[in-house]
Amino acid sequence: MTSARKTGHPGPRGPLFLRWGALAIIIVALASAWRPLAAWMAPGTLSVTEVRGVWTLDPEAMRRRWGGDFGITDQDLEHLQQRLAGLRIDLSGPEAVVTVAGTTVTHAWHSTPDQGKAPAVTVSWKQPVPVLGTGTSFTRIDGHLAIASEGALLLVRRAP
Amino acid sequence: MLYCPSNTFVNYRYNSATNRASDPFYPIASRLRAGYALCWGVRWGQPLPSATRMMSGSTAIITDVCDVRAIMLYQHRKGANTVYGDGHAAWVGWSKISTAYGGIPWSGISQVNNAAMQAYFTALAQ
Numbered sequence: 138m139t140s141a142r143k144t145g146h147p148g149p150r151g152p153l154f155l156r157w158g159a160l161a162i163i164i165v166a167l168a169s170a171w172r173p174l175a176a177w178m179a180p181g182t183l184s185v186t187e188v189r190g191v192w193t194l195d196p197e198a199m200r201r202r203w204g205g206d207f208g209i210t211d212q213d214l215e216h217l218q219q220r221l222a223g224l225r226i227d228l229s230g231p232e233a234v235v236t237v238a239g240t241t242v243t244h245a246w247h248s249t250p251d252q253g254k255a256p257a258v259t260v261s262w263k264q265p266v267p268v269l270g271t272g273t274s275f276t277r278i279d280g281h282l283a284i285a286s287e288g289a290l291l292l293v294r295r296a297p
Numbered sequence: 298m299l300y301c302p303s304n305t306f307v308n309y310r311y312n313s314a315t316n317r318a319s320d321p322f323y324p325i326a327s328r329l330r331a332g333y334a335l336c337w338g339v340r341w342g343q344p345l346p347s348a349t350r351m352m353s354g355s356t357a358i359i360t361d362v363c364d365v366r367a368i369m370l371y372q373h374r375k376g377a378n379t380v381y382g383d384g385h386a387a388w389v390g391w392s393k394i395s396t397a398y399g400g401i402p403w404s405g406i407s408q409v410n411n412a413a414m415q416a417y418f419t420a421l422a423q
Binding site for chain 1: 306307308366368370403405406
């Protein structure tokens with residue numbers, strides 16, 4: 138009766154320290170990956186990397202997402218397009234630049250750290266912007282990027 | 298500060314990434330928001346109603362967030378919880394408020410909405 142354990146030789150599964158080492162590596166990897174994973178899964182939270190770029194209104198996505206009995210109507214969309222004519226939010230540089238109806242406002246943008254969650258990306262304007270008010274947060278709704286302000290919730294897409 | 302647990306939108310959840318109740322350094326531009334709207338809070342630049350009227354059991358003074366329809370999609374969809382001037386609260390069904398709801402704009406808070414807000418709170422009155 139000679140088994141690997143009795144003779145002291147490594148068994149078919151390898152030496153004990155290798156097995157425990159592999160387990161420790163897996164535990165450390167899971168622990169370090171948990172926070173970004175949890176942040177990615179959390180609704181309404183975004184990283185700065187995700188919002189970097191130039192954004193514009195996405196009326197078709199809004200119609201698909203919110204069209205219907207309680208949701209957005211063609212009249213609402215038309216009204217929004219009038220008030221947000223040429224909406225362009227440029228977050229490609231260190232300063233946010235928003236242009237609405239020919240008016241351009243610039244202000245620093247930043248992420249707000251949150252307890253154990255991904256940061257919320259917020260932009261505050263030097264002067265109120267039509268519909269967007271004095272500040273805007275980037276958020277995610279059903280996988281689509283949205284901007285939320287005081288009283289505004291709009292889906293956006295990357296500008297062509 | 299009051300929060301409606303039925304409101305799932307990030308701006309109106311308790312201590313969410315964009316509505317952080319516990320952070321004293323929270324950016325001033327991203328204001329702290331309650332989950333309910335006050336009748337005098339959503340009618341910009343309008344004088345307060347008289348004290349007698351505000352304490353009336355038929356005057357709706359607080360209800361679920363109603364500033365714009367975009368936000369209202371993320372709370373109750375069949376009516377609204379409402380507090381009246383005498384302190385009692387009641388559930389107001391959709392049939393009573395649907396017309397006034399249709400007059401509320403999709404996005405954008407401004408004085409332009411005052412008439413729609415007035416109509417909505419009038420519809421909530423008992």
